[in-house]
Amino acid sequence: xxxxxxxxxxxxRLSTRDPDFEARLDALLAWEGVSDDAVQRRVAEILDAVKTxxxxxxxxxxxxxxxxxxxxxAELTLGAERLRQAFEGLPEAQREALATAADRVxxxxxxxxxxxxxxxxxxxxxxxxxxxxxxxxxxxVPGGKAAYPSSVLMNALPAHVAGVGEIxxxxxxxxxxxxxxxxxxxxxxxxxxxxTIGGAQAVAALAYGTETxxxxxxxxxPGNIYVATAKRAxxxxxxxxxxxxxxxxxxxSDGGTDPDWLAMDLFSQAEHDEDAQSILVTxxxxxxxxxADAMARALPTMEREAIIRTSLAERGALIxxxxxxxxxxxxxxIAPEHLxxxxxxxxxxxxxxxxxxxxxxxxxxxxxxxxxxxGPNHVLPTSGxxxxxxxxxxxxxxxxxxxxxxxxxxxSGLGPVASTLARGESLTAHARSAEYRIRD
Ligand SMILES: NC(=O)c1ccc[n+]([C@@H]2O[C@H](COP(=O)([O-])OP(=O)(O)OC[C@H]3O[C@@H](n4cnc5c(N)ncnc54)[C@H](O)[C@@H]3O)[C@@H](O)[C@H]2O)c1
Ligand SMILES: N[C@H](CO)Cc1c[nH]c[nH+]1
Ligand SMILES: [Zn+2]
Numbered sequence: 001x002x003x004x005x006x007x008x009x010x011x012x013r014l015s016t017r018d019p020d021f022e023a024r025l026d027a028l029l030a031w032e033g034v035s036d037d038a039v040q041r042r043v044a045e046i047l048d049a050v051k052t053x054x055x056x057x058x059x060x061x062x063x064x065x066x067x068x069x070x071x072x073x074a075e076l077t078l079g080a081e082r083l084r085q086a087f088e089g090l091p092e093a094q095r096e097a098l099a100t101a102a103d104r105v106x107x108x109x110x111x112x113x114x115x116x117x118x119x120x121x122x123x124x125x126x127x128x129x130x131x132x133x134x135x136x137x138x139x140x141v142p143g144g145k146a147a148y149p150s151s152v153l154m155n156a157l158p159a160h161v162a163g164v165g166e167i168x169x170x171x172x173x174x175x176x177x178x179x180x181x182x183x184x185x186x187x188x189x190x191x192x193x194x195x196t197i198g199g200a201q202a203v204a205a206l207a208y209g210t211e212t213x214x215x216x217x218x219x220x221x222p223g224n225i226y227v228a229t230a231k232r233a234x235x236x237x238x239x240x241x242x243x244x245x246x247x248x249x250x251x252x253s254d255g256g257t258d259p260d261w262l263a264m265d266l267f268s269q270a271e272h273d274e275d276a277q278s279i280l281v282t283x284x285x286x287x288x289x290x291x292a293d294a295m296a297r298a299l300p301t302m303e304r305e306a307i308i309r310t311s312l313a314e315r316g317a318l319i320x321x322x323x324x325x326x327x328x329x330x331x332x333x334i335a336p337e338h339l340x341x342x343x344x345x346x347x348x349x350x351x352x353x354x355x356x357x358x359x360x361x362x363x364x365x366x367x368x369x370x371x372x373x374x375g376p377n378h379v380l381p382t383s384g385x386x387x388x389x390x391x392x393x394x395x396x397x398x399x400x401x402x403x404x405x406x407x408x409x410x411x412s413g414l415g416p417v418a419s420t421l422a423r424g425e426s427l428t429a430h431a432r433s434a435e436y437r438i439r440d
Pocket of ligand 3: 247268269368371
């Protein structure tokens with residue numbers, strides 16, 4: 001009996017040779033696998049209640065889901081002084097780690113800053129694009145099953161680099177427990193308002209506004225399935241960054257990395273949430289068994305054993321494929337939030353990687369480094385949305401306006417073109433508007 005089965009490690013074993021492989025993989029990856037009808041119904045009900053009853057509903061849901069006993073929004077609001085106290089009271093090592101992470105994240109995002117641009121045509125017409133920040137951004141910092149000071153930095157620092165005027169942070173505090181590292185990070189990152197609310201009710205408050213919580217222009221940040229489902233539902237009323245739901249890791253291994261390292265990499269995302277997803281893909285059968293055995297050995301030593309066990313049993317997989325080409329096809333199909341290329345020559349793989357939120361290249365690049373301090377953002381698209389979404393960045397806090405300034409000569413040149421096309425559309429006012437400006 002292998003150690004994996006001896007320890008009761010429950011995780012799906014799939015092989016691309018299995019006749020039912022496609023169906024099993026589809027089921028494993030389905031969005032509905034986590035955001036089922038019950039979640040959708042509950043989120044819809046919460047959004048509606050906050051929209052119609054404002055603060056009162058916000059207080060009710062916070063009391064219910066975060067086990068609080070609040071009777072007013074004042075009890076769910078933190079002022080700048082409380083954030084500063086938290087920062088100043090931090091142990092030296094934590095304050096330094098936070099500052100180092102903040103510096104690295106800020107520096108990375110400075111590289112993303114898009115500039116406005118314009119060019120002038122020969123007739124004097126100027127065309128361009130003006131980049132402007134959103135006025136007010138809402139940042140969601142998760143807090144149900146773990147506290148996420150790193151998510152404060154990842155959300156707020158790019159907003160600052162983008163020039164956002166006002167940052168409103170929401171973070172749940174289950175059982176009323178405040179996490180000083182989270183508050184200190186909010187101080188360090190220059191957050192303007194903090195409300196201790198979470199889940200779909202916090203997303204609703206940011207989207208619609210309440211008597212106390214200001215309505216924002218865009219909501220960003222990661223969260224559990226209630227948060228991700230709510231963000232999806234309010235999109236249109238308010239901007240959102242992406243679907244950044246339960247964490248995911250796909251490790252592709254060529255068999256040359258220490259199985260203990262890979263077991264812990266898989267656990268690192270599984271420990272976030274029962275809905276998180278950790279998948280290993282390899283064409284080396286013996287290596288797959290070695291990783292399974294390493295997982296079985298390490299599992300009983302984990303503080304969050306129960307969450308990891310459930311996540312692996314419900315959503316995890318160890319996939320054996322035929323060869324490197326099949327591994328590439330699989331990784332692009334899965335389009336994971338985090339892709340660890342635990343292979344000898346990750347640069348050679350890169351041109352073939354089309355869909356992944358972030359790519360961790362080589363045996364030494366633990367995904368966990370990216371979670372905290374490498375520099376790139378850890379708010380990343382999940383559930384296959386890396387096919388069309390990107391990491392949270394400065395660009396998420398900005399919009400672009402087109403600029404058109406015609407010279408008199410330019411208006412005469414473009415007028416006939418516009419007029420001809422407008423008359424082809426039977427839009428006479430358009431045509432005449434252009435024609436008025438044509439000079440003989
Ligand atoms: N994709 C990313 O970029 C990224 C980054 C960091 C974290 N994450 C993910 O964020 C999530 C954080 O989850 P969390 O739970 O710790 O914190 P959270 O803040 O996302 O969710 C907690 C809130 O969920 C709501 N909730 C919980 N159970 C509910 C229920 N039965 N009905 C209605 N509402 C309910 C409550 O309002 C609670 O305040 C994890 O899934 C983690 O993997 C993702
Ligand atoms: N892995 C998470 C993104 O899915 C980010 C994070 C924060 N802290 C630890 N991990
Ligand atoms: Zn993580």
